[in-house]
Amino acid sequence: MEYQLQVERNIETLKKDLPTLFEQDISYDIYTQNIYFQDPVNKFKTKFNYRIIFWTLRFHARLFFTQIYFDLHDVNQSAEDIILAKWTVRGVLRVPWKAKIFFNGYSTYKLNKDGLIYEHIDTWDRKPGEILQQFFRKGGEI
Template sequence: MKTETDQAQIEHIIQTLKQDLPTLFERDITYDIYSQDILFKDPISRFKGKFNYRIIFWTLRFHGQLFFTELYFDLHDVYQSEENIILADWTVSGTLRLPWKAKIFFNGQSCYRLTDEKLIYEHIDTWDRKPSEILRQFFRKGM
């Protein structure tokens, strides 16, 4: 049964995600909304634990600055789809630091599952194309 407190906690998580995600390539996110044993999975990786989760975001920032002249995480929507599930729809786009200025672009969705205590214990990303298709964008000339 959902209480007012539960809904307030879910709203806090949604607002935190709305604040954190658009700038995840520029600065660190807020970790107090995640459980210690958070599971992260996307089409190319799988990690468990808050320490590893922090490393994922550090790595995204590091590689983003190293390999891209521009890199954006455009957040389209964050919403509660079921009692303990929050979804985020987004697009990643950027320009690689290559002489031919290759562009990268893909859409995705993050599914966050919540514990009864209203902490995120699972973060699963799905993408609108295969990793190999995204990698091929590196070799196309940008516009």
């Protein structure tokens, strides 16, 4: 019962935090101290480094984009020890040709016996190089 309450708390926290991750910091109390994070360009451990990646995302969002959005489509418990979040990142780069960035992905969060998140793996629908190529195209609607 306690475990499932923590899982539900995690889901509610993710639903609240993820849509605004480019604007404000997330809550870190649902993660273990030694959380492992991996996406197609980063890989590291510990909550300190996890905090840095979110700070870096906000910093780069403000520096390089006039608009940037993290559209959260769904967050659910896909297995007893897994939470899955499906999302889209889209934005307008701060360049004269107003290049647009757009990619879909999902985050897989693995839970320990206490229901805390000990692993966060992001999967993108395209390679980082393909996303980078979007920076050089003239923008349209996002």
